[in-house]
Amino acid sequence: MTIVIKGAGIAGLVTAHELMRRGFAVEVHERADVVGGGASHFAGGMLAPYCEREAATETVLQLGLQGLDWWRRTLPGEIINKGTLILAQPRDMAELSRFAARTRDHQWVDADAIAALEPDLGGRFHKGLFFAGEAHLDPRRAMKRLYENLREGGVLFRFSYNEKTQAHTHDCTIDCTGPAAIETLPGLRGVRGEMLYLHASDIALSRPIRLLHPRHPLYIVPRRHGLFMLGATMIEAADNGPIAVRSLMELLIMACAVHPSFGEARVVETGVGVRPAFADNMPRVIETPDGLAVAGMHRHGFLLAPALAQQVAERLQQQRINGERKSA
Numbered sequence: 001m002t003i004v005i006k007g008a009g010i011a012g013l014v015t016a017h018e019l020m021r022r023g024f025a026v027e028v029h030e031r032a033d034v035v036g037g038g039a040s041h042f043a044g045g046m047l048a049p050y051c052e053r054e055a056a057t058e059t060v061l062q063l064g065l066q067g068l069d070w071w072r073r074t075l076p077g078e079i080i081n082k083g084t085l086i087l088a089q090p091r092d093m094a095e096l097s098r099f100a101a102r103t104r105d106h107q108w109v110d111a112d113a114i115a116a117l118e119p120d121l122g123g124r125f126h127k128g129l130f131f132a133g134e135a136h137l138d139p140r141r142a143m144k145r146l147y148e149n150l151r152e153g154g155v156l157f158r159f160s161y162n163e164k165t166q167a168h169t170h171d172c173t174i175d176c177t178g179p180a181a182i183e184t185l186p187g188l189r190g191v192r193g194e195m196l197y198l199h200a201s202d203i204a205l206s207r208p209i210r211l212l213h214p215r216h217p218l219y220i221v222p223r224r225h226g227l228f229m230l231g232a233t234m235i236e237a238a239d240n241g242p243i244a245v246r247s248l249m250e251l252l253i254m255a256c257a258v259h260p261s262f263g264e265a266r267v268v269e270t271g272v273g274v275r276p277a278f279a280d281n282m283p284r285v286i287e288t289p290d291g292l293a294v295a296g297m298h299r300h301g302f303l304l305a306p307a308l309a310q311q312v313a314e315r316l317q318q319q320r321i322n323g324e325r326k327s328a
């Protein structure tokens, strides 16, 4: 039984990895000429199930814990287990209390504890929340590693793939085409997320920092070599056109509120990704005429892709067992 995964974003790569691990013959068809060039390219890479509970359901938290565990087992060298630090300006303390009330597995931290966690933020914030059990990764590095593992495991990749001109026979297709599936899956919509990369050699952060604000919340995710990913807006539109001036200004103003040295940083990249989402913002495995679809990853693609991939693998394993029983 050959399984074709359509789309090599995070949903497709993780699903391919899980199926390969369970002994399925897998082939990946990608419309672009690289892996991970879609929405996944712009992600922060936060694996933050407890923080996400602030705006998501308990199911997201539980599936997220499953995802975090998968990442730690699958790519241990890529996972940075330093937790998440949530901060707010003194005038926005109500935001911090609200965040604490909606989440769990955190501890309140004072100015000394904040300085111990992040020395460069010493003296800048008096109160925060620390989620020690969370982690983050660099999405572009992680997708490259998954791709390499898949190639080494014998998974065939067909790039620049056009299904209209390059039809192949196979047993089952798993649609992991992210926002492209908006055209075919009823109820799927796009949520625009704008982000940017700054280079700031004189600031060091160890973990994702979220600055709460009633109108312009911000997160900063540290990368290697003085790079920081800043995000992200949530705009109801399937529009991946360039970042808006207002969004860019707001993200930069908030970054300077975290640390004024970001004012001297260089903007090295701006980007926009469209998050595919259903009305309840919950991802799903859906039956399609050709097989299955992993759809609606919304703002949790990295966090939740492993749990969805496990659901796909379990369904296919069951089908395989049923097929073997019939032919016996």
Ligand SMILES: Cc1cc2nc3c(=O)[nH]c(=O)nc-3n(C[C@H](O)[C@H](O)[C@H](O)COP(=O)(O)OP(=O)(O)OC[C@H]3O[C@@H](n4cnc5c(N)ncnc54)[C@H](O)[C@@H]3O)c2cc1C
Binding pocket: 006, 007, 008, 009, 010, 011, 012, 029, 030, 031, 032, 035, 036, 037, 038, 039, 040, 041, 042, 043, 044, 045, 046, 047, 161, 163, 176, 177, 178, 179, 180, 192, 193, 194, 195, 231, 232, 233, 272, 273, 274, 275, 276, 296, 297, 298, 299, 300, 301, 302, 303, 304
């Ligand atoms: C700014 C921003 C920050 C984010 N931060 C986080 C975060 O910190 N943590 C987290 O968990 N999530 C985060 N997300 C969400 C995450 O990025 C998405 O949920 C995820 O990328 C969706 O992945 P996907 O594989 O479904 O789609 P995509 O990454 O878009 O992949 C779909 C792939 O399918 C290909 N394709 C399309 N049509 C076809 C076709 N017909 N045939 C073959 N291939 C096709 C595309 O070229 C693409 O490569 C963020 C998103 C944004 C925009």
